[in-house]
Amino acid sequence: MAVTVDKEQCIGCSACISACPFGAIVMEAGKASITIACTMCGACVDTCPVNAIAKAAEQTTAGMNKADYKDVWVFIEQAEGQVKSVSYELLGEGRKLADAMGQKLAGVLIGEQVEPLAREVFAAGADKVFLVEGPEFKTYSTDGYTAVFTDLIHAYKPSVILLGATNDGRDLGPRVACRVGTGLTADCTNLGIDEETGLVAWTRPAFGGNIMATILCPEHRPQMGTVRPKVFKRPEQDFSRTGELIRAAGRVKSQDIRTKLIELIKVCTAACNLEEAEIIVAGGRGMCKPENFVLIEELANVLGGAVGASRAVIDAGWKPHPHQVGQTGKTVGPKVYFACGISGAIQHVAGMSSSDIVIAINKDADAPIFKVADYGIVGDVMEVLPALIDEFKKVKQAG
Known part of the structure; x- marks a missing residue:
């Protein structure tokens, strides 16, 4: 202390x-x-x-021996016995950073009876897994996880730490960074190694997404950052890989955690689980009124996908914020992304540009969305969507 x-x-x-x-x-x-x-x-x-x-x-900069800090760490976010997709994405990118720096990649796994998940982490590229288990870590808590993570950093001195820019990651990252006296680059969309300094180059949008800023952390360790989900592809897992499992004892007691989970209420259904969706049907201001979003929802339902929306739709109150895709919403990377009545502002494109296939529907042939679309349909979305729904239904029935 x-x-x-x-x-x-x-x-x-x-x-x-x-x-x-x-x-x-x-x-x-x-x-x-x-x-x-x-x-x-x-x-x-x-x-x-x-x-x-x-x-x-x-501790002053002069008193910090940066040579003591080695390896790349990834915070492994898990819930209900499953590792979240963003952690796999970060392990894949962390593997590249660790190889470029000539260091090892480690996952930090905290929870109750989560040791079986270590195998998943090794298969995704980790050389080590730091495991902290206990009933007090069954669900995420700011107090408990911050104390454990801080202790691990002091004991093992990692050079780089990656966390997902999720609710938990955005809560944990800044608090840990403050405890260990280092900086944190938030909401990164790209990572690399600066050729001149050998430091991690953290890239994130700035000034409303109009420019991309590259940030270095030259004087403090560890170098920390949160990374948006779906900006990197999930690596293929190799279950023949093994690694070093390091069990660490946490000094946290249940009475040290000031918040208690009373009840978990799931307000977001599969229709707005954008981060995990393989197909997303998103609507914009071109849908004209909220009642017309029934077409977006119907197409998403037929395809087994999720419903997305542009910022204009959210600001107008047509859809709640969990559906928003874009700079101030969620970053997504589905296999197929339908942009229906969306003009293609840079802030929206920043949130969906990593989609494998983009299908745009807009009556304006000059709409910017067509510049990033793989397939484009120029026409009234209110006429095109019913036709698409009918055709997909026929295909499903025939199959």
């Missing part, structure tokens, strides 16, 4: 407890004690009337 309590000097007045905005101080045997929830903000330091609390000086 960077914030410490001198037990001999502490008088047990409890003034620091009310001063802590994160509830990270408790009384033990009449003395103040700092828990893992501490964010090192230092709010308690000035409150102590006897100066028993101190904040240790942060």
